[in-house]
Amino acid sequence: MYAEGAKRGAPRAKQIADRYHLLVNLRDTLKDALARHQDVLPVVEEQGKEAGSSSQDPAQPSLAALVPVQAPPQQEVGEAGSISAEPPQLSASQRRRQISRANRYARYEQIRALAGQGLSQREIARQLHLSRGCVHRYVTAERFPERALPGKRRSLLDPYLPYLRQRWEQGCHNGRQLAHEIAAQGFRGSTSLVRQLLGGWRAGLPVPEARVRGPKRRTAPPAKRRVSARQASWLFVTPPQQLTEQRRGLLERICQINPDLRELYQLGQEFILMVKQRRARRLDPWLLRVGQSHSTDLRGFASGIKRDYDAVKAALSLPWSQGQVEGQITRLKLLKRQMYGRARFELLRSRVLRRA
Numbered sequence: 634m635y636a637e638g639a640k641r642g643a644p645r646a647k648q649i650a651d652r653y654h655l656l657v658n659l660r661d662t663l664k665d666a667l668a669r670h671q672d673v674l675p676v677v678e679e680q681g682k683e684a685g686s687s688s689q690d691p692a693q694p695s696l697a698a699l700v701p702v703q704a705p706p707q708q709e710v711g712e713a714g715s716i717s718a719e720p721p722q723l724s725a726s727q728r729r730r731q732i733s734r735a736n737r738y739a740r741y742e743q744i745r746a747l748a749g750q751g752l753s754q755r756e757i758a759r760q761l762h763l764s765r766g767c768v769h770r771y772v773t774a775e776r777f778p779e780r781a782l783p784g785k786r787r788s789l790l791d792p793y794l795p796y797l798r799q800r801w802e803q804g805c806h807n808g809r810q811l812a813h814e815i816a817a818q819g820f821r822g823s824t825s826l827v828r829q830l831l832g833g834w835r836a837g838l839p840v841p842e843a844r845v846r847g848p849k850r851r852t853a854p855p856a857k858r859r860v861s862a863r864q865a866s867w868l869f870v871t872p873p874q875q876l877t878e879q880r881r882g883l884l885e886r887i888c889q890i891n892p893d894l895r896e897l898y899q900l901g902q903e904f905i906l907m908v909k910q911r912r913a914r915r916l917d918p919w920l921l922r923v924g925q926s927h928s929t930d931l932r933g934f935a936s937g938i939k940r941d942y943d944a945v946k947a948a949l950s951l952p953w954s955q956g957q958v959e960g961q962i963t964r965l966k967l968l969k970r971q972m973y974g975r976a977r978f979e980l981l982r983s984r985v986l987r988r989a
Contacts, residue, residue, distance in 0.1 A: 811827055860883065
C-alpha cells in the first residue's frame with residue numbers, strides 16, 4: 634500500500650526498502666518457524682541457564698572496571714597531632730541533619746548581622762526571600778534555636794497517650810476505634826496518626842505461632858522449561874562471534890534437533906550478511922534456495938521480497954535508506970495522536986509543515 638502510494642506520488646523516485654525492517658521481518662519469520670518446533674526445543678536447566686545468562690566476555694570490561702574507585706576517607710588529626718585510626722561513622726540521616734543545621738545556622742548568623750546593621754525585619758525578609766515569621770523568630774531568639782529531635786517533638790497525641798496506653802493494655806488494638814474514642818475527648822488529628830502510633834506498639838507484641846494444618850508438604854522441584862521460540866529466534870539472528878559459549882552450545886543443540894532448523898539458521902544468517910555487507914548479487918541465488926526449502930514461513934518471507942524486489946535490491950546495493958521517511962511517518966503519527974479530538978486539520982497541517 635505504501636509502495637503504491639509512493640509510486641503514484643513520485644513516479645520518478647527510486648524506492649529503497651528499509652534495511653532495519655527487512656531484518657525485523659526476518660526475525661519475526663524465524664520466530665514463527667521455530668514456534669512450529671516448540672515441543673522439541675531444548676530444555677533449559679536452571680543450574681546452567683543457557684538461554685537466560687551469559688558468562689563474562691573477556692573482550693568486555695568487567696563491572697568493577699566501570700565503577701569508579703572511591704578514595705578512602707581521610708583520617709582525622711587529634712589535638713596532639715596524632716591520627717585517629719577510627720573516625721566516627723555517621724548514618725545517612727545524621728549527615729543530613731548536620732547539613733541542615735549548618736545551613737540554618739548560617740541563615741541565623743546572616744539575619745542577626747543584618748539586624749545589627751539596623752535593617753528592619755521586613756527589609757531582611759525581602760532581601761533574603763524569607764518569611765517574616767522566620768526572620769522574627771531568629772531576631773528575637775536569645776541564641777540559635779535548635780530543632781527538637783524526632784523523638785522529642787510534641788504531637789497531637791501527647792495529651793491522650795495515657796488513655797491510649799490504658800485501652801491498649803485492656804486489649805483494644807483497633808486504631809479506628811481508639812481514634813473515635815479520643816476524638817470524643819477533643820482530639821483533632823487524623824486516624825492515620827493513631828494507627829502510626831499503634832504500629833510501633835504492635836511491633837512489641839509476641840508473634841503468634843503458625844498453625845500447622847496437616848503434614849508438612851514437600852516442595853516440588855522447579856519445573857524445567859524449554860527454550861521459547863522468541864529466545865531461539867534471537868540466537869538465530871545474532872552473529873556467532875557475539876554469542877557466549879553457553880549460548881553457542883545451545884544454538885548447536887537447536888540445530889541438531891532437526892535438519893530443517895539447521896537449514897533455517899543457515900538461510901537466516903546468509904540473508905543477514907547480505908543486508909549488512911550490501912551483497913545484492915546473492916539475492917537471486919538465496920531466493921532460489923528458499924524456494925526449495927521445507928520452511929513455509931521462510932518461503933512466505935521470500936514471496937514478500939519478490940513483490941517488492943526492486944526496492945529490496947536497491948537496499949542491498951545502494952547506501953541510502955528510507956529511514957528518514959520512517960522517522961517522518963512516526964512523527965506524523967505522534968502529532969496526530971496528540972491532537973486527536975482537540976483541534977482541526979489546519980493546526981495539524983501547520984505543526985507538520987513547521988518542522989518539515
